[in-house]
Amino acid sequence: MEKFRYMGRAVILHLNTRKEGPEDAQELALDLKLKTIADQLVMRFFDADLAGFVFLSNGAVRNNVMGPVTYSHELESYRLDMVDSSFFGVRVKKFSLEPMDRFKVAMTFSISLKPSGDEVARIAEFLQDEIELSLAPSDNELDFGDSTGVRTVHVESGADDELLYTARDLVANHRRASVSLVQRHLRIGYNRAARLIEALEVLGIVSKPDENGNRTVLVEEGASA
The missing domain is CATH 1.10.10.10 (Winged helix-like DNA-binding domain superfamily/Winged helix DNA-binding domain)
Structure with missing residues (x-):
């Protein structure tokens, strides 16, 4: 199975700052929840047969009462590029894939990173806005x-x-x-x-x-x- 990667536009739905690490060496951490409307191809990162299961050949959703498909696995050591900054050691988790007609997928996911105070302030300016971002394994x-x-x-x-x-x-x-x-x-x-x-x-x-x-x-x- 391919490693998950994403490049495109996404909306920052929510952000939360916290401290993590030992009490005498805590670091600032930021959690973001993002949502994007992606092509069905994004499903291949989770299950090669998923798109064929949820979509009909004409692009319609096979079962309209079907809820989002969720995945709990957490991915580590990712690189994130957004708002003119690059972040390494990013964690990606809490995936939710909701199929839409015309082979589209509403995907939400969460990322955790360790920014500086200035970077937190800059990211916060884009809360509820759509941004360009790129996520890929950082190796x-x-x-x-x-x-x-x-x-x-x-x-x-x-x-x-x-x-x-x-x-x-x-x-x-x-x-x-x-x-x-x-x-x-x-x-x-x-x-x-x-x-x-x-x-x-x-x-x-x-x-x-x-x-x-x-x-x-x-x-x-x-x-x-």
């Missing part, structure tokens, strides 16, 4: 597939690129994922465009190349991944 090596066929991709350069969100929207709107498209529209060099495409692959925005080198865009136009 920069993201696994694909099961233990019998793991593929490891190093995407640090592309994932850290400030044009990543722009590249995501570009390929989603054009319904085409190519290095030349990104290079031409963003007016950047070939190597940088190639790194961005690889990062979009890791984040589940585009497929890996087929035998002819072509990629498929896996999200709908204007959708968050």
Whole structure:
């Protein structure tokens, strides 16, 4: 099973500050609850067959009286990028997935991090607002597939690129994922465009190349991944 990762827009529903650690060395901690409307592909991080179970072939929810699907497992050692800051050692937990029509999923989840006092104040300014964020395992090596066929991709350069969100929207709107498209529209060099495409692959925005080198865009136009 792939490691969970998410890049897109989310609303900060709630935040809570607290102290954690030994009494003589306590650190400031922040808990956030977030909600986003994601594509059905996000379900693959939890169960490869989940989307096929909850959606009909036309994108309608199979059972309208079905409640959200919850997962209690906690993920550790994540990197979080949001509101112009990067946080490491982030914990991600309390997932809730509620299927919606048109292959959409209302996903809520909680994250715990250790910010500075200034960073808490800046994050608090966005309470109840929609922000751009990126969550990924912080070892920069993201696994694909099961233990019998793991593929490891190093995407640090592309994932850290400030044009990543722009590249995501570009390929989603054009319904085409190519290095030349990104290079031409963003007016950047070939190597940088190639790194961005690889990062979009890791984040589940585009497929890996087929035998002819072509990629498929896996999200709908204007959708968050």
